[in-house]
Amino acid sequence: MFGRRGGGAGEDRVAAAEKAFERGHQEFAAGRYAAAAVVFREVVALAPESPNSQFLLGASLFNSGDSRDAVDPLRACLAMRPDHAAAHLALGMALGRLDQFDDAAEHVAKAASLGDPQALDMLPKIGADYCRTCDRAVHISQVRNPDADIIVGAVRMGWTCADCHTVVCSTCVSGGRAGPFVRACPDCGGRLRVLTK
Ligand SMILES: [Zn+2]
Ligand SMILES: [Zn+2]
Missing domain, CATH: 1.25.40.10 (Tetratricopeptide repeat domain)
Structure with a gap:
C-alpha cells in the first residue's frame, strides 16, 4: 500500500x-x-x-x-x-x-x-443537513412559516422541495446572486420551502 x-x-x-x-x-x-x-x-x-x-x-x-x-x-x-x-x-x-x-x-x-x-x-442532531447539489452543509431553520414569501435568512440556509423533497443550499438555488431569487427546485422546478425540522 x-x-x-x-x-x-x-x-x-x-x-x-x-x-x-x-x-x-x-x-x-x-x-x-x-x-x-x-x-x-x-x-x-x-x-x-x-x-x-x-x-x-x-x-x-x-x-x-x-x-x-x-x-x-x-x-x-x-x-x-x-x-x-x-x-x-x-x-x-x-x-x-x-x-x-x-x-x-x-x-x-x-x-x-x-x-x-x-x-x-x-x-x-447538530441542526444541519447537506445540499444534494454541492454537498455543503445547510442549517435546519427554526422559522414558523417555511412557506412565507419573504424570508430573511442566513447564507447557509437550507431549502427543501415540496414536490421531490430534495435539499439544496441558498447558493445552489440563487446561482450565488445576492438579494431575492426565484425559489424553484433546480431538479424539478417545484416550490421550495425553508428547511425546518
Ligand atoms: Zn448547494
Ligand atoms: Zn424538486
Missing part, C-alpha cells in the same frame, strides 16, 4: 512503514489509541504519502482526546483523498470539539453526502 519505488534504502523504508502500519493497526483495533498514535507518527514520517496512515494517525489522536493535533493529519489525508468519508467525519468531530462549528458541520455534511451512516445520523 505504500508503493515500491526504486530499490535499496527506499525499499527498506517501505518495509519499515508496512511493518509499523501493522503494529499501529493492532494497537488501534485493541483500543490503545495513544500507543497507536505513537506508531502512526512513525509510519507517517516514513511514508507521508499514505492517506490511510494519515487518517489513522488523526483518528488515534482524536480517540485519545487530542483533537487539536488530530486536525493536521486528517487534513493531509483529505488533501490526497477528498472522498475519504471517515476522515471527513473524524475531522468534523475534532473541529466540533475545538468549537469550530461551521467548519465542523461542513465535514460532517461531506461525510453524509458520501453515505457515511454515522454522519447521516449525526447531521440532524
Whole structure:
C-alpha cells in the first residue's frame, strides 16, 4: 500500500512503514489509541504519502482526546483523498470539539453526502443537513412559516422541495446572486420551502 519505488534504502523504508502500519493497526483495533498514535507518527514520517496512515494517525489522536493535533493529519489525508468519508467525519468531530462549528458541520455534511451512516445520523442532531447539489452543509431553520414569501435568512440556509423533497443550499438555488431569487427546485422546478425540522 505504500508503493515500491526504486530499490535499496527506499525499499527498506517501505518495509519499515508496512511493518509499523501493522503494529499501529493492532494497537488501534485493541483500543490503545495513544500507543497507536505513537506508531502512526512513525509510519507517517516514513511514508507521508499514505492517506490511510494519515487518517489513522488523526483518528488515534482524536480517540485519545487530542483533537487539536488530530486536525493536521486528517487534513493531509483529505488533501490526497477528498472522498475519504471517515476522515471527513473524524475531522468534523475534532473541529466540533475545538468549537469550530461551521467548519465542523461542513465535514460532517461531506461525510453524509458520501453515505457515511454515522454522519447521516449525526447531521440532524447538530441542526444541519447537506445540499444534494454541492454537498455543503445547510442549517435546519427554526422559522414558523417555511412557506412565507419573504424570508430573511442566513447564507447557509437550507431549502427543501415540496414536490421531490430534495435539499439544496441558498447558493445552489440563487446561482450565488445576492438579494431575492426565484425559489424553484433546480431538479424539478417545484416550490421550495425553508428547511425546518
Ligand atoms: Zn448547494
Ligand atoms: Zn424538486
